[in-house]
Amino acid sequence: MSLFQVTPDAYLFDMDGLLLDTERMFCKAFVELTAELGIENRAASSFFATLVGTSSKVTTARLSDFLPTGTDIVDFDVRWRTLHSDNVQKGVPVKPYVYDVLQAIEAKGVPMAVVTSSSAKAASHHLDHAGLLPFFETVCAGDEVSKNKPDPEPYLTGAARLGVSASRCVAFEDSDLGTTAAVRAGCKTVQVPDLRPVGTPLPDLGQIVADSLGHAAVQIGLFDGPLT
Numbered sequence: 738m739s740l741f742q743v744t745p746d747a748y749l750f751d752m753d754g755l756l757l758d759t760e761r762m763f764c765k766a767f768v769e770l771t772a773e774l775g776i777e778n779r780a781a782s783s784f785f786a787t788l789v790g791t792s793s794k795v796t797t798a799r800l801s802d803f804l805p806t807g808t809d810i811v812d813f814d815v816r817w818r819t820l821h822s823d824n825v826q827k828g829v830p831v832k833p834y835v836y837d838v839l840q841a842i843e844a845k846g847v848p849m850a851v852v853t854s855s856s857a858k859a860a861s862h863h864l865d866h867a868g869l870l871p872f873f874e875t876v877c878a879g880d881e882v883s884k885n886k887p888d889p890e891p892y893l894t895g896a897a898r899l900g901v902s903a904s905r906c907v908a909f910e911d912s913d914l915g916t917t918a919a920v921r922a923g924c925k926t927v928q929v930p931d932l933r934p935v936g937t938p939l940p941d942l943g944q945i946v947a948d949s950l951g952h953a954a955v956q957i958g959l960f961d962g963p964l965t
Contacts (some may be wrong), residue, residue: 746901748842749892749924750873752853752909754931755861755950758830760789764932766820770813773845774805787932790912792854792885817839831867834951834964839872841959852908854879854886854915874899887914907957909950915938920944927953 754760764785770783784803788796797814804813842849850873853860857878864870877895884890889903889948896903908919911931917940919926938947947953951964 739782745847745907746905747896747899747907748847748849749852749895749903749906749908749919750849750906751910751912751915752864753855753859754789754832755909755929756832756835756851756869757867758832759825759863760911760932762824762829763821764867766824767815770817770820773805776784776805776809783934786932788855789932790886790914792879793856795885825863825866829867830864831869832855833949834954835869837951838954838959839869841954843872848874848899849899850895850899851876852891852915853877853920854891856880871888886912887917887921889918889922892919892924896922896924909953910944913937916940916944925957927957929953 750756764782767785768778768781772778784806788799797810800810800814804810806908817840839849851860851864853876855863855878857876860876860878861870864873864876875895875898877891877898879885879891881892882894890920892908893903902923903922906924908918908922908924908926909929910919910926911929913963916926916928920942926942928939928940928944929948930946945956946952947956954960955964
């Protein structure tokens with residue numbers, strides 16, 4: 738039985754770490770470049786986990802807190818994003834059950850949107866390359882809003898573009914910042930954790946927590962039976 742008594746007016750999805758396994762790709766590029774600066778892989782991976790869910794602007798600003806003194810932050814950031822972009826051109830892995838969930842929602846005729854901190858150009862490219870873009874009526878990107886997650890503006894904007902109230906939407910997120918944003922916007926929120934700082938508990942915001950998007954779909958009644 739669904740945990741929600743009423744069918745939502747729309748479903749809103751984060752992208753990185755939820756639909757696409759881009760966070761691990763971004764982390765791989767970060768670890769590779771920081772190794773050249775003498776930073777251990779474990780330390781780099783742990784720091785990267787604290788960046789998950791942040792906007793590009795915040796991520797860049799945080800680099801000076803971690804990279805060795807004297808590092809050209811701008812140059813590092815450009816090389817990092819270029820390396821990640823080159824890797825992405827080879828293909829972006831889609832997270833488990835994504836196609837099943839999107840097809841189930843599409844069959845119900847309920848509109849969907851992506852609400853991401855990534856830029857509009859990157860988001861559209863990644864979604865299109867993965868064959869997911871046609872499922873969504875709109876993509877609300879990080880460079881299209883004045884405030885990014887954990888502010889509720891991205892989710893309020895995504896819902897508004899679909900012509901519905903955020904309080905009548907179900908939002909799927911992986912990061913704590915994104916979950917906070919969705920909850921603050923009034924969405925019924927499901928968190929599917931991905932990369933996280935070791936030992937950091939999930940925020941207690943009243944969200945549903947699932948270990949995969951497929952299990953999340955079962956919990957909210959999109960699928961009638963267990964996953965196969």
